[in-house]
Amino acid sequence: MSEFATIFWVLAGLTLMGMASAWTGLLLSLKGDVLSGDVIAHGVLPGIALSFIGFESKEIYYLMPGALLSGWLTLEARDWLVRQAGIRSDTASAMALSVSYGLGIVGMSYIRYGGKGSQSGLDRFLFGSAATILPEEILFSSLLMVLILGIILFKWKEIFLIYFDKDWARAVGFNPNRADRLLTLMTLICVVTGIQMAGVVLMSSFLIAPAVVASIFVRHFYQRVFFVALVSAVAVFAGSWTSAFFSNMPTGPWVVVYLSLMAFGGMVWRRIFRHSV
Numbered sequence: 001m002s003e004f005a006t007i008f009w010v011l012a013g014l015t016l017m018g019m020a021s022a023w024t025g026l027l028l029s030l031k032g033d034v035l036s037g038d039v040i041a042h043g044v045l046p047g048i049a050l051s052f053i054g055f056e057s058k059e060i061y062y063l064m065p066g067a068l069l070s071g072w073l074t075l076e077a078r079d080w081l082v083r084q085a086g087i088r089s090d091t092a093s094a095m096a097l098s099v100s101y102g103l104g105i106v107g108m109s110y111i112r113y114g115g116k117g118s119q120s121g122l123d124r125f126l127f128g129s130a131a132t133i134l135p136e137e138i139l140f141s142s143l144l145m146v147l148i149l150g151i152i153l154f155k156w157k158e159i160f161l162i163y164f165d166k167d168w169a170r171a172v173g174f175n176p177n178r179a180d181r182l183l184t185l186m187t188l189i190c191v192v193t194g195i196q197m198a199g200v201v202l203m204s205s206f207l208i209a210p211a212v213v214a215s216i217f218v219r220h221f222y223q224r225v226f227f228v229a230l231v232s233a234v235a236v237f238a239g240s241w242t243s244a245f246f247s248n249m250p251t252g253p254w255v256v257v258y259l260s261l262m263a264f265g266g267m268v269w270r271r272i273f274r275h276s277v
Contacts, residue, residue: 010251011240013138014197016145018206018232018255021190023152025207026214026228027159027183030221035093036075036184037207040191042097043074045104045200052111060140060196067192074100075184101200144193148186155182160221198252206232209259216266235259 028034047070048063055062074096081092152159162169162179169176187207195203210228218227239255 009138010243011236013142014236014240014251014255015233016142017190017194017197018210018236019229020145020148020152020186021194021203021206022210022228022232023225024148024183024186024190025209025211026224027152028187028207029211029215030160030164031180031183033089034208034211035090036078037187037191038204039075039078039093039097040071040187041195041200041203042101042104044068044071044192044195045101046070046107049104049107049111053107060193064192067195068188070100070104071188071191072184104200140193144189148189151182151186155179159183198256202253202256205256205259209235209256209263212263213259213266216263216270231259231262235262 025034025037028036044067047066047068050070051063051066052058054066057063077100078089078092078096081087081095082089085092087095158169158174159179159182161172162174162176166176190207191203194206198206210231211224213231214224214227218224235255235258238258239251239253242254243249243251
């Protein structure tokens with residue numbers, strides 16, 4: 001495949017993934033549960049390891065079921081700690097994701113040193129490697145991202161009303177529990193399809209950073225829907241250009257660097273010009 005075609009596929013896949021993740025992260029921020037993305041991102045690793053041990057294939061089609069299941073179980077473990085043990089949500093999140101991530105590292109070590117064939121390249125799920133993704137994998141991920149965007153567009157009113165005012169949403173007949181399950185599913189799909197590009201450690205930045213930037217520069221929530229997509233697209237373009245221009249530069253981490261720079265730059269700007277914001 002030519003270098004131009006590789007850059008095109010990377011840009012297309014990352015842009016769709018970034019936009020879907022940014023919109024999902026915006027809804028998570030409205031719900032007040034942005035740590036869910038981090039919990040799921042670390043929680044998918046044991047499922048990836050177990051799926052690889054069972055199927056001995058690195059293709060996302062085989063790894064996705066295990067990753068979705070383990071990510072969901074990790075999130076459920078976090079919620080159980082909050083409900084039953086009375087632990088704060090941020091503390092429970094740290095406990096759940098650290099245990100799950102540790103189990104995932106154990107599984108990856110077993111794969112690496114246990115004589116499993118075809119394990120080369122599996123580390124991309126830890127650190128991300130957008131340039132090594134096959135076009136058919138990007139196409140598969142892009143279709144899932146289009147599904148996420150479709151859910152947001154068609155269920156936007158219901159989700160927005162529920163997370164803006166749950167009591168009022170119940171009064172007019174909306175079901176908050178159904179919206180929570182739908183948002184969890186969206187987060188799971190974004191994380192599972194995005195970790196091969198950004199890696200487990202960095203994937204949560206695709207969810208959180210655009211919403212942080214939007215909260216600084218844009219007041220109205222409906223405007224943030226367009227703003228987070230723009231922020232994500234700019235970071236993807238800048239990260240892809242940096243990766244293509246300089247040798248041995250990973251794309252996903254560079255996108256996260258630019259997202260972080262925009263977030264930190266926005267916070268500094270607000271600090272300096274806080275009276276005019």
